[in-house]
Amino acid sequence: MNTPESPAEKPHPTAVIATLAFGGTVAAIMQTLVTPLIAELPQILDTPASNAAWVITVTLLVAGVAVPIAGRLGDLLGKRTMLLACTVPLMAGSVICALATSVVPMIVGRGMQGLGMGIVPLGIAMLRDVVPPARLSGAIALVSASMGIGGGLGLPIASAVAEYTSWRVLFWGAAVLAAVVGTLIWTFVPATPAAARGQRFDLPGALGLAVGLVSLLLAISKGADWGWASGTTLGLFALAVVALGTWGWWETRTTDPLVDLRTTARPRVLMTNIASVFVGVGMYAQMLVFPQLLQLPEATGYGLGQSMLAAGLWMAPGGLTMMVISPLGGKLIDSRGPKFTLATGALVIAVGYGLALVLMGTALGLMITGIVISSGVALAYGSMPALIMGAVPMSETAAANGFNTLMRSLGTTIGSAVIGVVLAQMTMNLGGVTLASENGFRVALVLGGAVCLVSALVAAFIPAARPATGQDTPGAQPESAPAQPVEA
Template structure:
């Protein structure tokens, strides 16, 4: 996938070859970016629903088909179409990470994720010189034929080696949500990637940003309302997931600046005063050490995750990136200094990129690992796109003229290094607030904040998915109930949030006794120790007792029927009302935790009495006796 992103970058000859403008030829990169952004969350969700191996095969076939189309087409439109299909390869990353979680023993998962993340660096670094060498030696079509050949080889290997995971959910795919999100992402990324060319104040750019905002304003409430959304915003809003995703945007921003600035600085003419005059192929070759460093440090990243946890590892990686960029601000006067600085940043990015999936998977249901990692990958892509736009804007805005030719000034490179360093430090600050996962006992050698991930990886080969429904005593489903499964020794296994129809899915590692806890807003939780034999596929969980505000209204010790009970928030909003029955009792559903005012109105005299309440997630009894009430309590 990373090869697809960079192989055409050092080929400006495409502009002359195809007879198009510099703006037009940039679509060879933009088309892949747009397809990647749109395809990643959709393919990842389909992988969770219908099979990870299946969607991996689909992505490889589309990528291979795109390579063949681009190689055979020979004209600009066909090449853009082929590059668009190549963008489907980006979905291989979150799907592949999810497959590794399903297939590998727990002690191998962190290192495997780290190695896969490292291939992003080596692939991106190799793509720069490889594209140029192929073009010079065998023509432009060889660039795409190589991608096609690799695609065919990987397709055969996946068919032969990778088995389909049993961890799949069932349900309906959110087609409308997918269309809405695709429009939003296309508008946003077009505005970011083309804003510098079209003008940030141009009508097209502004309209695209407006479309993005309007689309989000429609898509977010829709996704919260629909039964099975493409992106589960409730899970994504959980503090560990939300903060990790924010950090991913910042790390993606910082990482991409490294490759862009390094190659440009190496290719600038010596006459500029701070360039080295290397051709694109040689400049690309100079970036290979930084890509190799990511692979070399991948086992270190895995070991750090296992020993110190995903949170500490992500902070460490971001800090190393910041240190590398700050060093590049002051030392960039030789090719060696640029290579060393770029390598330090790459080491930090290898450590950080390895930690992100671990933090995500430790805090989402097992049956949603692909879609959750897909969203994380998408946000990293938004970060890299923003980085590209920021780099272009700064380099174009801070220039120096030498011999009548305008070049980016050294200060422009330093300014971007500072921006990338600030982005990395901001990622450290964000991740600092990711809560640590706590439970006892933790698996030996596994830190608290990754213990949940480690436990769920035990016995992956025997995992079975159990589907079920959460119902109330009347047999109706309870939307958004949360079902948690633990071993009887206390280790977490999995959790799931029910959809609007009360349906949930859980992945259990094998036959055993499990503690099942179900909870929903407004209901008393229920729990039970259940023996799972490995043959169960459907479960029914019933929540039978609502959480309520109840009480009696008396007058002189006698029940008062027909009295009005009104509940309002402490800020004045109406919440609910009811009347007492013949026995003088009343019942209201428990509202969310907070401060409230409950008021009673006597039916005959209209006398009133109010009382302040601080409600918790427990049923509450509030009794009234109107003896002594007077009209002085009336407004």
């Protein structure tokens, strides 16, 4: 009999890859699940709009803290154990939301859903343990892109459910999906030895990172509402600086750190994480701009007057495109290397934003540009884990991927705040209602393309991996095969 994290029977790679990709997609869907309900939440929960906004914010905050911690626990306790553990709050949180009649239980349930985002980095790290080398790059690309796939598909699915059934069905459906993910992981994902078994969990590091991240993400996500110069926002930024500075000091001195900052400071890892932030900003810009352009009334002169469901359907091909492009991105990684693939993906996203400036006048044009942008996101997201895992030892695989996932999420948070400020400042008046102006949307599109050009530039300067020799750091690989561990 196998122990919980001892080697199991040889797994079927296709089943493992499909399970982990589906799990990542479901976890990502949870983040966009309530997007169609934003305007209705105050009435649904009988609460002011400021309180209802926490239904969205809390998921972001909890996910930001949970992702790196889940990654480290995966290295310590075993990845399959933590994958199964992540499905529990996904399912329980969904049930709590489905039964909620007020804002407090809804916020609690949404926070629990945020805990499930750890599935993505854990799944990527698990692939390194169980998937044959010939299929590894494509598998990593697909599971990594599941964050974007879930976001792209979640909106039209949630819109359809919200428009034709009760909003509670959204959460009951989410609970069923989480249960299915748990069942599939239990059935198809094998137990593997914990790479860092015997090391201690860094509780002070986890608490310090939690305080720092919550303060930073809260200030970024709520700064526009509270005022960027308000005492609350500035105080949170100051607390984030102090907490993260103290956390960094501790992590460089403790024996078993939550995140090995010496590893993350390696140029290859550091520059990949920096590029990840910019790609995250670029990806999220279109997710904020396109739905508004599609749904604003035609009387504005630039709105396309689509229903919520129609807008979601116009955007759905982008999510489907990621599923198709991700395996092709894996082949590109194998042939040209992850550095080339990341730079190419960022450039493709930038091209998509350039096309959007020309084609934003029609729903078909936005769909086409969404497909181009999604293709670039699939290439970029698929290459990041390959770069990271080619530069870290096996014992830090899940933790390093968790930190990279956090950097992507930080990028989407920054993107949301920046684009939100632009659209709030550049407005027009239509029948007494203040709406974002056409120039505001154009500036947002230019910013989305510009940050992706910066990401491509950063990617161009990522150092190539050293040739694999017995003297190299475990995990370092040639550029053409970035994700395979090397025995030291």
